[in-house]
Amino acid sequence: MADMMKFSVPGKPQYVSTVRMAISCLANSLGFDVEAIEDIKIAVSEACTNVVCHGTIGNGEYEVCCELREDRLVISVVDKAGGYDPETHREPCLECPKEGGLGLYIIKALMDEVEIVTEMGIGTRIEMVKYTR
Amino acid sequence: MMLQIQRSFDREKGVWNITPKGDVDISTASMLRSALDEAYRENKADIILHFDDLNYMDSTGLGVIIGAYGRMKENGNNITLKNPRDNIRKLLRITNLDRLLCPELCE
Numbered sequence: 001m002a003d004m005m006k007f008s009v010p011g012k013p014q015y016v017s018t019v020r021m022a023i024s025c026l027a028n029s030l031g032f033d034v035e036a037i038e039d040i041k042i043a044v045s046e047a048c049t050n051v052v053c054h055g056t057i058g059n060g061e062y063e064v065c066c067e068l069r070e071d072r073l074v075i076s077v078v079d080k081a082g083g084y085d086p087e088t089h090r091e092p093c094l095e096c097p098k099e100g101g102l103g104l105y106i107i108k109a110l111m112d113e114v115e116i117v118t119e120m121g122i123g124t125r126i127e128m129v130k131y132t133r
Numbered sequence: 134m135m136l137q138i139q140r141s142f143d144r145e146k147g148v149w150n151i152t153p154k155g156d157v158d159i160s161t162a163s164m165l166r167s168a169l170d171e172a173y174r175e176n177k178a179d180i181i182l183h184f185d186d187l188n189y190m191d192s193t194g195l196g197v198i199i200g201a202y203g204r205m206k207e208n209g210n211n212i213t214l215k216n217p218r219d220n221i222r223k224l225l226r227i228t229n230l231d232r233l234l235c236p237e238l239c240e
Contacts, residue, residue: 038219042220
């Protein structure tokens, strides 16, 4: 069974860098190269930024879960903000251009696999996978 | 401090030199926006962003720069990034913003 690590993070901008640094240390210890570590750092930050801008109620917490497998790192960023309909317009946000669309585009470009599951009334989970080559 | 920004106006060349050091993310992007806006308000001129000491930037920083680029273009001014590190080069490349913001990478 894979090792798991979970972080419960306040939905405030100042903690995104803390998550980024923690995941960076984790990826380093798993043997990812410098480029892959940078990819993971940006992808995780983008996912957390999305949650902080759109996916928390007040300053509610969200979870970052890491699954350490032999050949891959699986990172899930999970919020409980009720989910959203991707087809409908979301509130524009000064910190994220194109209403977060650029962030998701970047995540998909940098990670090997990305899955976004949103459940109306519950929340949203972005699962990102990076393989150790 | 996670982000420090120095700015100076080169009167001879008529350009702003702005040097951010550290990380630009959701918690510091507003500092970069203020620095760009204040500089441009003070002197409507081209801006060169020196990225030599910028360790990290994501879409929040790109958003700030794209916003400033759009406002400056209306007045015929430009914003250019110099010497971005590999992680930021990659970000510029995958978003196709290198041609717009950092032509030196495409030469």
